[in-house]
Amino acid sequence: MSGRVRGCRGRLLRPLLDDGGTATVEFAMVMPSLIVVVAFVVTSLAVTSQSVRLADAAAVVARQTARGDGSSVGATLERLAPGARIVRSDGPDLVCIDLRRDVRLGPVGGPVTLTSRSCAPTDGR
Numbered sequence: 050m051s052g053r054v055r056g057c058r059g060r061l062l063r064p065l066l067d068d069g070g071t072a073t074v075e076f077a078m079v080m081p082s083l084i085v086v087v088a089f090v091v092t093s094l095a096v097t098s099q100s101v102r103l104a105d106a107a108a109v110v111a112r113q114t115a116r117g118d119g120s121s122v123g124a125t126l127e128r129l130a131p132g133a134r135i136v137r138s139d140g141p142d143l144v145c146i147d148l149r150r151d152v153r154l155g156p157v158g159g160p161v162t163l164t165s166r167s168c169a170p171t172d173g174r
Contacts, residue, residue, distance in 0.1 A: 088155075092154055092155055092158075095155075096152055096154065096161065096163070099150070099152050099163060100163050100165070102129060102130055103130050103133060103148055103150055103163050103164075103165040104165040104167070105129060106125070106126060106129035106130035106133065106148060106165070107146050107147070107148045107165040107166060107167035108167040108169075109125055109129060110122050110125055110126055110135065110146045110148070110167070111144055111145065111146040111167040111168055111169040112169045113125060114137065114144045114146060114169070115143075115144040115169035115170060115171045115172075122135075126148075130148060130150055132150055132151070133148045133149065133150040134148070134149045134150070135147070135148055136148075136149070139171075140168075142170055142171055143168045143169065143170060143171065144168065144169055144171055145166060145167070145168040146166070146167055146168070147164065147165070147166045148164065148165045148166075149162055149163070149164050150162070150163050151163075
């Protein structure tokens with residue numbers, strides 16, 4: 050008789066001890082975290098890329114301005130860093146360009162202002 054009770058108890062507890070659904074639950078718990086991490090990585094790569102483009106644009110615009118080629122600065126700025134605001138400061142031997150550009154972080158966060166500064170020598174002009 051004890052064998053029959055043991056067999057009955059085993060059949061009743063078997064569904065409670067089964068691990069069949071844990072993989073699904075673990076997947077459902079981990080997937081949102083993984084999506085958030087991937088979104089942060091993609092957003093940070095995009096912002097870094099835009100920051101590098103802004104730095105390149107500041108260097109090119111500073112060199113153009115120092116050479117006296119101010120007429121092409123607007124076209125260069127629109128091509129390399131569209132939407133950037135420019136602030137020029139002149140020193141005795143240097144022309145410095147500050148560029149500022151607002152960048153949206155997408156679904157992760159709000160806008161961030163990127164800045165870049167570059168100076169070029171004027172050769173005593």
